[in-house]
Amino acid sequence: MRVKTLMRTRFSTVSDDTPLNEARLALAREQTDTIPVVRAGALIGLLRACDIDALGPSTVPSLATHDWAWSSSSLTVRAAAIADALTLGPEASVHDAIRLLVSQDLDAVPVVESASIVGMVTTRDLLGVLLDRLDSAHRTGLDRVLVVVDFDEGTAAAVAAGVALARQHRARLTLLHVLQARWRSLLWPGRPREMLDWARREERVGRSRDLVALVPRESGLEVGTLIATGGPGAAIVAEASRLAADLLVVGSRPHRPFLGRDLTNELVERAPCPVLVVRPGSALGTEESVGRAGA
Amino acid sequence: MVMLEDLLVVLDGQVPGERIVGWIRRLCRTSGARVRLLVVREVEGTVWAGTRPVAFASQLEDAARLEGLAYLDGVAGRLEGSGIQVSSDVRFGPSIATVLDVARDSRAQLVALAASGDAGRRDALGRLARQLLHRAPIAVLVARARDQRAA
Numbered sequence: 001m002r003v004k005t006l007m008r009t010r011f012s013t014v015s016d017d018t019p020l021n022e023a024r025l026a027l028a029r030e031q032t033d034t035i036p037v038v039r040a041g042a043l044i045g046l047l048r049a050c051d052i053d054a055l056g057p058s059t060v061p062s063l064a065t066h067d068w069a070w071s072s073s074s075l076t077v078r079a080a081a082i083a084d085a086l087t088l089g090p091e092a093s094v095h096d097a098i099r100l101l102v103s104q105d106l107d108a109v110p111v112v113e114s115a116s117i118v119g120m121v122t123t124r125d126l127l128g129v130l131l132d133r134l135d136s137a138h139r140t141g142l143d144r145v146l147v148v149v150d151f152d153e154g155t156a157a158a159v160a161a162g163v164a165l166a167r168q169h170r171a172r173l174t175l176l177h178v179l180q181a182r183w184r185s186l187l188w189p190g191r192p193r194e195m196l197d198w199a200r201r202e203e204r205v206g207r208s209r210d211l212v213a214l215v216p217r218e219s220g221l222e223v224g225t226l227i228a229t230g231g232p233g234a235a236i237v238a239e240a241s242r243l244a245a246d247l248l249v250v251g252s253r254p255h256r257p258f259l260g261r262d263l264t265n266e267l268v269e270r271a272p273c274p275v276l277v278v279r280p281g282s283a284l285g286t287e288e289s290v291g292r293a294g295a
Numbered sequence: 296m297v298m299l300e301d302l303l304v305v306l307d308g309q310v311p312g313e314r315i316v317g318w319i320r321r322l323c324r325t326s327g328a329r330v331r332l333l334v335v336r337e338v339e340g341t342v343w344a345g346t347r348p349v350a351f352a353s354q355l356e357d358a359a360r361l362e363g364l365a366y367l368d369g370v371a372g373r374l375e376g377s378g379i380q381v382s383s384d385v386r387f388g389p390s391i392a393t394v395l396d397v398a399r400d401s402r403a404q405l406v407a408l409a410a411s412g413d414a415g416r417r418d419a420l421g422r423l424a425r426q427l428l429h430r431a432p433i434a435v436l437v438a439r440a441r442d443q444r445a446a
Binding site: 005006008009010011012029030031124125127128129131134140141142161165168169246247252264265268269271272273274275276277278279282283284285 | 299308317321373376429434438
């Protein structure tokens with residue numbers, strides 16, 4: 001990779017007669033530690049925040065009181081800038097840029113072409129390249145899409161988006177429904193345990209059948225269904241972790257704060273992967289080939 | 296089949312917020328999607344020294360816009376390397392309304408961001424992510440800026 005493909009082409013500069021106070025503000029405004037110094041458009045040096053600090057009052061409080069007030073000094077950038085700064089050409093490699101930054105202990109290096117500064121390469125840009133390399137070590141695309149199905153008004157949209165993305169990425173699609181067994185126990189107090197177990201089994205079988213019906217066989221997808229029990233948030237997060245899901249898809253639901261913690265927010269806060277929230281009727285939430293979701 | 300064609304990615308200019316970029320690259324791998332990168336800044340106010348304006352709002356916004364575009368340039372390069380068509384935008388205004396306006400104008404099918412809050416805090420999502428989840432008329436993709444595996 002060449003420097004020209006990752007350098008920043010928009011950057012600020014200061015001239016060598018800029019007051020140091022103003023230069024310090026420019027560094028803060030640009031959120032950078034290094035800024036190029038130019039005269040008549042030509043690069044003549046680099047100004048680093050640490051070089052400005054070195055000219056300031058002592059960092060020892062008892063000595064600092066004897067220093068001249070830094071802000072009242074008439075110092076200009078010329079006093080602090082590094083002259084004869086090393087530069088790179090646009091065709092230099094990323095390896096060259098890293099070697100230069102490390103050997104010169106710099107946070108940024110100017111890119112110069114025909115005596116004009118055309119860009120800056122910073123450590124942050126190089127970290128971005130490193131991040132990309134680390135990311136590309138993983139498989140690209142999505143491997144497994146997990147769709148949360150609660151058979152409410154958002155289910156059709158979530159399934160439609162999950163199917164569309166699974167097709168696009170040739171990913172495995174898993175439909176997950178969570179049975180909230182505790183609520184049924186509360187609704188049927190005093191019933192024999194066998195009856196509760198029977199009701200749970202029946203519900204599990206019925207919901208499994210409903211899940212299978214959501215995606216037609218001819219979809220050509222590798223589809224799995226899963227029934228979990230427990231608190232919805234914890235169960236969904238646990239299954240997403242166990243399956244190493246790349247994406248969790250849920251249908252958006254009306255915000256009902258009076259019913260306790262919002263499930264969507266809980267999933268976004270705790271899921272091991274990103275969460276895609278699909279609104280019914282949105283472009284991503286409509287899919288003609290998907291079966292009836294509101295069973 | 297519905298394909299992802301136009302995505303809006305909201306960034307906050309911070310490195311943790313760029314967590315979403317890797318996921319967008321994975322999501323768009325096969326779709327040939329167009330991605331618009333967006334940074335939203337607060338509206339700048341004119342800076343006064345007594346009765347004398349030191350810096351006009353328009354000047355401050357111009358500077359902030361250049362800074363935002365420079366930042367987005369670097370992010371765009373990382374996506375373009377994966378064959379994704381990228382454009383950049385810096386807007387000023389209230390964040391949620393601005394994001395929704397840009398999403399509508401660009402006909403985005405999906406808006407994506409990394410939630411900026413810290414896990415364990417009361418507002419673990421961050422205000423923008425929370426508001427988008429409940430107000431966006433389109434799909435919302437949220438990764439966490441921290442405490443979640445990278446793409």
